[in-house]
Amino acid sequence: MLGWNVAIPEVDIGDDIFVVQDDNGTLRRVQVKTSTSTARKESFSGQFSVSVKNLRNISNILVHYIFLVRYNDEWSKPVIIRQDYLLDHFENNKVGSEAKGNITFYFSYADGKVECSGQDFTKYIKDFTDFPKIEH
Amino acid sequence: MDTIRINVNKQMDGYSFSITPSIRDFIKKLFPNAHPANNIFVGYDTKSDFEIYVGKLESHIYPALLGVDNESDLNQFGEIQFIDTQTGNILHKLTPRDEKV
Numbered sequence: 082m083l084g085w086n087v088a089i090p091e092v093d094i095g096d097d098i099f100v101v102q103d104d105n106g107t108l109r110r111v112q113v114k115t116s117t118s119t120a121r122k123e124s125f126s127g128q129f130s131v132s133v134k135n136l137r138n139i140s141n142i143l144v145h146y147i148f149l150v151r152y153n154d155e156w157s158k159p160v161i162i163r164q165d166y167l168l169d170h171f172e173n174n175k176v177g178s179e180a181k182g183n184i185t186f187y188f189s190y191a192d193g194k195v196e197c198s199g200q201d202f203t204k205y206i207k208d209f210t211d212f213p214k215i216e217h
Numbered sequence: 218m219d220t221i222r223i224n225v226n227k228q229m230d231g232y233s234f235s236i237t238p239s240i241r242d243f244i245k246k247l248f249p250n251a252h253p254a255n256n257i258f259v260g261y262d263t264k265s266d267f268e269i270y271v272g273k274l275e276s277h278i279y280p281a282l283l284g285v286d287n288e289s290d291l292n293q294f295g296e297i298q299f300i301d302t303q304t305g306n307i308l309h310k311l312t313p314r315d316e317k318v
Binding site: 134137138139140141143165166168169172173 | 224226228233235237238239255256258302303
């Protein structure tokens with residue numbers, strides 16, 4: 082547990098969770114994406130859909146996307162990517178495929194590594210850089 | 218130098234100007250003392266007041282966003298485009314060496 086408080090927005094406009102640092106009001110916006118898995122030889126994959134409009138909606142509080150895959154009755158380790166980094170991958174590294182207003186991202190998991198469209202996303206596994214532990 | 222793209226997102230109460238992490242990394246490599254920002258928010262009322270009394274906002278946004286204030290450094294940039302993130306349209310473009318701020 083990292084000690085952050087969480088709140089679920091009453092009205093759904095794209096954010097799943099607001100994460101708040103109580104003592105100073107620091108706010109993080111979080112969008113959780115889950116997927117079933119497709120098993121492969123010694124690996125598995127998951128598929129996620131992200132709204133292009135939401136991804137491009139850069140505001141002063143960036144969204145953190147958290148990607149989770151259900152595999153063998155367990156959740157994979159979270160892949161945590163801040164909005165501007167995911168948008169950068171999409172626009173400049175050809176990560177994901179766009180259709181009908183959504184981007185589909187295919188994540189491949191093998192040997193503790195994650196790849197998406199040929200890009201190594203391993204560095205984003207459990208990347209809690211923007212959620213440092215808070216001591217209460 | 219390649220074109221620098223500044224993303225402009227129109228929100229309910231103002232504009233968010235931002236650059237991608239790859240541009241931030243590029244600027245830091247080019248100018249190690251630069252401190253590029255993630256994004257800058259300007260309310261609609263602030264923008265309109267600023268443009269009445271001072272001048273075009275974009276000319277003052279890009280040095281702050283790119284974190285580069287030295288004129289000779291700024292002049293090394295080629296074209297800077299302000300892009301509407303939702304439509305992809307170019308809202309404004311400028312070349313620092315042609316600017317007089």
